[in-house]
Amino acid sequence: MSLYAPISALTTAREVESGRLTAQDALNHSHLRIAQHDQYLKVFAQELPKWAVLEGHLSGISIGIKDVFDTYDMPTAYGSPIYNNHQPATDSALVTMLRNCGATIAGKTVTTEFAWFSPGKTRNPHNLKHTPGGSSSGSAAGVAAGFFPAAIGTQTGGSIIRPAAFCGVSGYKPSFRLFPTLGLKHFSWSLDTIGFFAARAEDNAFIAATCSNRDLMINHTDKSAPKIGIYKSSIDHIMSPAMEHSIEQLAARAEKSGAVVVDVNAPAPVEEARSAHAVIQDFEAVLALADERCRFSGQFSEKLALYLAEGQEITPAQYDEARRTANHARKASRQLFDDCDVLLLPSAPGSAPETLQSTGDSIFNRMWTLLGMPCVNIVSGFDNNGLPLGVQIIAPFGQDKKALQAAHWLECNSE
Amino acid sequence: MSLYAPISALTTAREVESGRLTAQDALNHSHLRIAQHDQYLKVFAQELPKWAVLEGHLSGISIGIKDVFDTYDMPTAYGSPIYNNHQPATDSALVTMLRNCGATIAGKTVTTEFAWFSPGKTRNPHNLKHTPGGSSSGSAAGVAAGFFPAAIGTQTGGSIIRPAAFCGVSGYKPSFRLFPTLGLKHFSWSLDTIGFFAARAEDNAFIAATCSNRDLMINHTDKSAPKIGIYKSSIDHIMSPAMEHSIEQLAARAEKSGAVVVDVNAPAPVEEARSAHAVIQDFEAVLALADERCRFSGQFSEKLALYLAEGQEITPAQYDEARRTANHARKASRQLFDDCDVLLLPSAPGSAPETLQSTGDSIFNRMWTLLGMPCVNIVSGFDNNGLPLGVQIIAPFGQDKKALQAAHWLECNSE
Incomplete structure (x- = not known):
C-alpha cells in the first residue's frame, strides 16, 4: 500500500472549529509534508505561494488548485510552455469562493497540457512508476499524499474520476454547470466540468457545500441503503479482471449490508x-485554442498539434448533429433510474497503468461528462500490486446529493 | 436624419474581391472617418491600434470589438477602472475567427461597466444628446457612423438589439452558444450571448457566416415572403405611440408586399x-465579479455595487428554480411558431431617450435572451425627431438563417 494517506477535510474543520487544533497547525502539517515529499511526487506546477490563515468554515484547510484555474496571486500556465510565468489579473470564481470560506490556496497543481492528454511530471503516490491519471494529475496525487485535504480540478473526458481512482481518493464531478467555470482555461466549453478531490465522499460534500452554499452535505443520520444499478454496456469487456472482481465483491458486500443491487x-x-x-x-x-494555434503553433506537443489539426476538419453541421445526439441521450438517460437510485460502474478499465507517458483511458468517463450527470469515485479495492481500484457512483442530473450520499454509504458499509 | 451613414460590409467585400477597391483604400476610408468624427461620438474605449491589411474573405473590412472581448494586442478594460490598461495574454475566440478571415480589428469600442447598465462616454450619431443604447454602445454607434462596416458585442439583457435600434443599424443576436464566448468577460454565463452589428441583415449574415463557416448567408434568389407573427404580450402598453404606429405601418407594408401577418x-x-x-x-x-468585489470594491459604480449586494441575497434554490422556469418557457416557446415563421415585436419601447445617464430599457429584449432565440433588429421608421425606431425579428432557437432572411425580406420590401 501507499506510504501516504489523505487527510479528512471534514475532520480537520471540526478539530479547528472545536479548538483542538489551530488553523495554523493544520496548515503547517500540510506544508511540512509537501516540503518532505514533493521532490518525489511533483504535485506542484508553480512555486509554492506564502500560506496565510484565513477566517471561515474552511479555515486551516489548504486546497490544491489545478493549474488551469486563474489565480491573481500565482502564475497560471495551463500546462503549456506558451503560458510560462503567465500572471492572470483575476481569480477564477471558484478560487474566490474557496478563499471567501477561509480556505488557504496550497498552490497550483500539475495539469496535462491544456487539460488534454499530454502528461505532466506528477507521479502516483502508490507507485512512482505509475501514472496518477490526468488531466487533474497534481490535484489527485496531492490529496492522496496528504499534501492538502482537498483540491479542485476539471473533467472534460475523465479528468476528475480517473485520477481519483488511480490515486485512491474520493473524486466528485458535479452536475454540469453546478459550479461556475469563470476564470478557467476552457478546452471544450460544452463538456468542461469543475470537480473536487478529497479523502472521502463526506469530505468532498463538505467542501462543495460550504463554498457554494448548496445543500450537498452528507446526512449522517440517514443510514438507508441505496438501490444500486450495476451498469452494463458494450465496453465492459475492456475492464481488467481485477476491476471485474472488485465490482462483484463490492456489490456482494453492499447486498449483505442491505442494499438492493440490480443490473441496468x-x-x-x-x-x-x-x-x-x-x-x-x-x-x-x-x-478554444484558436489564438494559440495562430501565434504559438510550435509550442504545442506534437500529439496535441495533430489532434487540433484533425479537429479542424469537423464541420459545424457535424458538430450540431453531435449536440443533437447528446441531447437525445440526455433525455433517454432518465430511464436508467427506473429501477435504481444510482448507477455503479468502473471509474477506469483497471488500476493506474505502469507508465508516465500516458494518463490512462477515459473510456468509462466520457459518456457521463457528456450527459452532465454527477459522478463520485470511491475506492472499491486494490489490485495485486497494491494499486487502488475505483468505481463511480452516478446519480441523475442535478441530484448530486444522492450520488454523494450513496458513495458515503458504500464507503461506510462495504469495506 | 443623421449626418452619418453605415457602410455595407457585403458591398465592401465584393468591391475588394473584384479589384474595384483595394483593401487598403477601404481601411483608409474608415480610418479617416474615425479621425474626423470620433471626437464627437466617442466610440472607442482604447487608443486606436495600427491597422494592417490581412488576407481573406473579410480583407479590407474593419471591425469594432466591444471592450469586453480580450485582445492580445490591445488593452481590454471591460468598461471598469479596475482594468485600466489591462493587457490580456490571448485573443477571444471570436476575434481570432475574424482575423483568420482577413478582418482588420478597428479597435476596442466603449462598453458600459462590465456590460451592465452604467453608461460609457459614447453618443448617438443621430443626436449627440441621446443615448446610443448599451451595453454595446460603441459597437452600435460606430457602425451607424460608418466608422467600420461591422462590429461585435454581447447581449445579456438587450445589449445588441437595443443599441442597434437606437442607432438605426442591423443588430443580430444569434441563438445562444452558436458563437463561442471564450475570452469574453462574463457577467452572466447562462445569458451572455455574442452578437453582430452591420448596415443591414445581409451584412450581418455575411460576417457571421464567413467567420464561423456556418450556413447563414442570405439567399438573394429566395424572394418568398415570410409569415409574420405580431407578438402580443402584457408589456405592450410600454411602447411609445411612435413605436406602435411604426409597427402598424410596417405590418401593413409587409402585407401589401405579400407577407401573411397574424397576431401571436x-x-x-x-x-x-x-x-x-x-x-x-x-x-x-x-x-462572475466575485474577485473584483473582494479586492476592488471601491472601484465599482455605486449602482453596480448596490445591484451586486442585492444579488448576493439570492439563494441557490431560487436560482435553480429560475433555471427550471426558463427551461419550461423554452419548451413552451415552440408553440409561438405554430402559425408563423418569425415573430415581430419592438426592439425597445421607443427611440433612444434624450439622456446620457442611462442606456434605455431592455424590457422587450430580456425574454428572448433568456429563451436563447435568434433576434435581428431592423429599422422600422423614424420618430418625429428623426431618431430611428427598431423592431426585432425572432425565429425559433437554432433557426438563425430564418430570422436573418425574414429581416432581409422586410428591409427590401417595406421601405
Missing part, C-alpha cells in the same frame, strides 16, 4: 451518443 | 418566465 442495461440512445463526445470536444478545442 | 399571443409559461431572467443574471453576476 445501457439504453440504445445512450450507447449511440458515445461518439458524440469526441466530435463536440474536438470542434470546440480548435476554437 | 404570449403563452402563459413564457409570460411567467419574465422574472426568471433577473434571478439568473443577478445570481451569476455576483459570482
